[in-house]
Amino acid sequence: xxxxxxxxxxxxxxxxxxxxxxxxxxxxxxxxxxxxxxxxxxxxxxxxxxxxxxxxxxxxxxxxxxxxxxxxxxxxxxxxxxxxxxxxxxxxxxxxxxxxxxxxxxxxxxxxxxxxxxxxxxxxxxxxxxxxxxxxxxxxxxxxxxxxxxxxxxxxxxxxxxxxxxxxxxxxxxxxxxxxxxxxxxxxxxxxx
Amino acid sequence: xxxxxxxxxxxxxxxxxxxxxxxxxxxxxxxxxxxxxxxxxxxxxxxxxxxxxxxxxxxxxxxxxxxxxxxxxxxxxxxxxxxxxxxxxxxxxxxxxxxxxxxxxxxxxxxxxxxxxxxxxxxxxxxxxxxxxxxxxxxxxxxxxxxxxxxxxxxxxxxxxxxxxxxxxxxxxxxxxxxxxxxxx
Numbered sequence: 001x002x003x004x005x006x007x008x009x010x011x012x013x014x015x016x017x018x019x020x021x022x023x024x025x026x027x028x029x030x031x032x033x034x035x036x037x038x039x040x041x042x043x044x045x046x047x048x049x050x051x052x053x054x055x056x057x058x059x060x061x062x063x064x065x066x067x068x069x070x071x072x073x074x075x076x077x078x079x080x081x082x083x084x085x086x087x088x089x090x091x092x093x094x095x096x097x098x099x100x101x102x103x104x105x106x107x108x109x110x111x112x113x114x115x116x117x118x119x120x121x122x123x124x125x126x127x128x129x130x131x132x133x134x135x136x137x138x139x140x141x142x143x144x145x146x147x148x149x150x151x152x153x154x155x156x157x158x159x160x161x162x163x164x165x166x167x168x169x170x171x172x173x174x175x176x177x178x179x180x181x182x183x184x185x186x187x188x189x190x191x192x193x
Numbered sequence: 194x195x196x197x198x199x200x201x202x203x204x205x206x207x208x209x210x211x212x213x214x215x216x217x218x219x220x221x222x223x224x225x226x227x228x229x230x231x232x233x234x235x236x237x238x239x240x241x242x243x244x245x246x247x248x249x250x251x252x253x254x255x256x257x258x259x260x261x262x263x264x265x266x267x268x269x270x271x272x273x274x275x276x277x278x279x280x281x282x283x284x285x286x287x288x289x290x291x292x293x294x295x296x297x298x299x300x301x302x303x304x305x306x307x308x309x310x311x312x313x314x315x316x317x318x319x320x321x322x323x324x325x326x327x328x329x330x331x332x333x334x335x336x337x338x339x340x341x342x343x344x345x346x347x348x349x350x351x352x353x354x355x356x357x358x359x360x361x362x363x364x365x366x367x368x369x370x371x372x373x374x375x376x377x378x
Binding site for chain 2: 037038039040041042043044045047048049050051052053054055056058063064069072074076079081083095097101102104105106107111113159169170171172173174175176177178179180181182183184185
């Protein structure tokens with residue numbers, strides 16, 4: 001139906017001109033204006049979920065404590081802002097065990113980490129969660145430097161330095177956290193992100 | 194024909210408007226970070242002068258009966274933990290004469306019973322009495338994850354067949370105490 005519509009419009013225009021044009025030639029200028037809205041679009045995170053798997057040592061001197069968890073990388077491909085003055089902000093929430101039991105002395109029910117969003121501005125956006133052993137205050141937010149030009153790029157997010165509060169023993173269970181990446185105008189662009 | 198055209202124009206307007214409403218100057222994406230920790234128990238390290246309760250000479254050398262004051266220092270399972278709800282179980286086998294393995298003569302015994310106790314893990318210690326018909330208190334449950342020391346003790350030594358029997362002479366009477374920490378379902 002859209003194609004039919006586009007074809008019909010020029011036909012009507014020709015018909016109108018034919019009726020109005022009766023004699024001599026006249027010339028006029030018509031200003032053609034338009035605008036482009038400010039847009040920022042983030043690509044779909046790949047992978048969409050990070051599963052670090054089993055997080056505790058099961059043998060050796062550190063049995064029950066957090067094992068070494070390697071860096072995790074998420075790519076948000078072909079992200080762009082079509083205006084100058086944008087920035088990436090990152091909100092990271094620590095992994096917290098999915099139960100409501102009170103934490104026991106010597107144990108932790110949260111795993112902290114650092115998140116770093118790079119390849120946008122001159123310096124990355126870094127944030128580190130600081131949940132307590134009980135899982136309180138799991139969230140942290142940081143806004144990075146301004147990108148002074150319109151840009152399209154793959155935003156890269158690195159999750160590193162997984163650690164348990166106080167290096168305590170980890171309570172058994174399923175843990176989950178959340179990372180939110182926001183791409184929008186920087187603080188000086190007038191919009192509150 | 195005019196109606197058809199009008200219909201088509203309306204569709205065009207809708208198609209053009211949709212992207213404008215869907216996007217803005219800010220975009221956000223979420224992704225989850227997940228992991229898991231298995232239920233684990235570790236028995237810790239046994240401390241307290243080796244791994245043997247040594248109660249010394251078993252009998253009163255004046256009478257040949259089992260001494261009534263037998264005792265041994267407690268052992269400590271240091272640094273034990275379970276990362277989930279758990280049970281502690283204590284089990285024990287009688288002290289048996291290791292060299293005199295036959296049936297003892299009338300009036301004698303080669304078996305010493307005792308009570309083993311594991312405390313510090315649960316509010317009620319786990320207790321196992323060797324030779325008892327049943328030991329309902331030998332398994333105790335702790336509803337929460339826990340880390341701490343387990344104190345293991347032995348006490349209440351008795352001659353298995355009764356206090357009227359004397360112990361056969363032997364250089365070694367040996368029994369075993371087993372403490373088990375396990376994840377409870």
